Amino acid sequence: xxYQNIRIDTRVAMNIQTLGHIGEAKARGESEAPPALxxxxxxxxxxxxxxxxxxxxxxxAVSERLGFVxxxxxxxxxxxxxxxYAPLKPYLDRLPFDxxxxxxxxxxxxxxxxxxxxxxxxxxxxxxxxxxTLARLLDKAELAELLRQENVPHPQTRTIxxxxxxxxxxxxxxxxxxxxxxxxxAFSAHYRVKAFTISSREEAISRLQQLVxxxxxxxxxxxxxxxxxxxxxxxxxxxxxxxICASFARQRLRMYPPDFGNSSLMRSIPVEQIAxxxxxxxxxxxxxxxxxxxxxxxxxxxxxxxFKLLEINVRPWWFIEFMTYCGINVCRMAxxxxxxxxxxxxxxxxxxxxxxxxxxxLSTSLRRRRVDGFNPFVWTKVVLxxxxxxxxxxxxxxxxxxxxxxxREKLARIFLGRR
Numbered sequence: 001x002x003y004q005n006i007r008i009d010t011r012v013a014m015n016i017q018t019l020g021h022i023g024e025a026k027a028r029g030e031s032e033a034p035p036a037l038x039x040x041x042x043x044x045x046x047x048x049x050x051x052x053x054x055x056x057x058x059x060x061a062v063s064e065r066l067g068f069v070x071x072x073x074x075x076x077x078x079x080x081x082x083x084x085y086a087p088l089k090p091y092l093d094r095l096p097f098d099x100x101x102x103x104x105x106x107x108x109x110x111x112x113x114x115x116x117x118x119x120x121x122x123x124x125x126x127x128x129x130x131x132x133t134l135a136r137l138l139d140k141a142e143l144a145e146l147l148r149q150e151n152v153p154h155p156q157t158r159t160i161x162x163x164x165x166x167x168x169x170x171x172x173x174x175x176x177x178x179x180x181x182x183x184x185x186a187f188s189a190h191y192r193v194k195a196f197t198i199s200s201r202e203e204a205i206s207r208l209q210q211l212v213x214x215x216x217x218x219x220x221x222x223x224x225x226x227x228x229x230x231x232x233x234x235x236x237x238x239x240x241x242x243x244i245c246a247s248f249a250r251q252r253l254r255m256y257p258p259d260f261g262n263s264s265l266m267r268s269i270p271v272e273q274i275a276x277x278x279x280x281x282x283x284x285x286x287x288x289x290x291x292x293x294x295x296x297x298x299x300x301x302x303x304x305x306x307f308k309l310l311e312i313n314v315r316p317w318w319f320i321e322f323m324t325y326c327g328i329n330v331c332r333m334a335x336x337x338x339x340x341x342x343x344x345x346x347x348x349x350x351x352x353x354x355x356x357x358x359x360x361x362l363s364t365s366l367r368r369r370r371v372d373g374f375n376p377f378v379w380t381k382v383v384l385x386x387x388x389x390x391x392x393x394x395x396x397x398x399x400x401x402x403x404x405x406x407x408r409e410k411l412a413r414i415f416l417g418r419r
Contacts, residue, residue: 040105047321264361
């Protein structure tokens with residue numbers, strides 16, 4: 001059954017868990033928890049702030065442009081804010097905190113944290129992998145080579161830099177491939193898409209010329225056919241000893257945009273359902289000495305019946321709050337690990353829960369209405385049964401703020417011609 005009627009009173013469970021953590025802190029003589037500093041904005045930062053708040057950890061969202069995150073009841077805001085591309089160390093030195101735990105919610109902030117000097121990193125700690133490991137996982141060309149070395153199933157991938165790299169390929173090697181950025185964040189910020197589809201050699205060359213001009217490196221990667229439901233995710237946490245302390249599996253049900261988009265509707269599933277993917281991921285984590293929060297995306301290839309690893313996030317992701325909602329708080333784990341405290345493994349969670357990003361899901365449902373049909377009553381029923389990506393009864397203001405920001409951006413595009 002697609003939508004199982006499995007519900008838990010998460011607010012009660014989280015309140016009990018929070019009281020337990022606070023009691024443990026007092027027993028250890030910790031009168032006040034070091035603050036968590038959340039670098040980033042948007043849905044990822046909101047999920048981290050809420051997950052930390054549920055665990056009784058003060059979360060300071062320090063970014064200059066917080067958007068709807070700043071409206072959360074769990075969000076603390078320091079007087080001095082951090083601009084997007086400002087140097088991190090001088091900002092940390094000015095904070096009124098002697099120490100803290102950093103949560104980097106974007107790839108550029110992950111790299112900025114990795115570049116901190118030893119003295120600053122000892123005061124403002126972060127549970128994340130070494131710079132060498134991060135570089136291998138963040139760069140999509142490096143990741144493809146790593147997956148090849150470790151015999152992890154993955155899409156066929158080629159690094160391309162010049163037109164000759166494309167003209168030397170056979171037509172069969174171009175058909176069914178697409179251009180994917182080596183640095184996803186820079187590419188997305190520049191073009192507002194995740195990848196470029198190509199229908200011919202000429203189009204591939206034209207796109208590459210544009211990318212070279214914009215100084216953005218890409219790879220040519222095989223497109224694995226199949227519906228959104230062939231996408232699976234394994235999220236979790238690895239502590240400083242290299243132990244996988246948590247693993248959580250979810251299946252994509254719908255996505256937007258349809259080819260290279262984000263999940264708009266998903267459900268939690270047992271990890272055992274995608275055991276081959278978990279085995280591949282465990283092997284990769286061990287071989288790279290990974291540490292920290294992760295979210296790995298796989299796609300099941302019907303052609304050879306393999307789960308193929310598409311990419312791995314080395315930080316919190318959009319739907320980290322959904323994992324907390326289902327019973328596993330990896331933000332709490334990362335906080336304890338950064339402070340070199342004991343991290344309690346947790347792999348039991350509620351299976352069959354659904355999570356929806358209603359705005360995106362409505363867009364994709366309307367776009368596919370001629371194929372799948374669209375019944376507003378059925379869609380509303382799905383929305384009401386699911387965990388919301390932004391809306392939360394106990395913390396409603398971020399959702400209302402998001403609506404206000406959306407209306408303002410729409411009006412700005414209409415009357416001021418902004419993109």
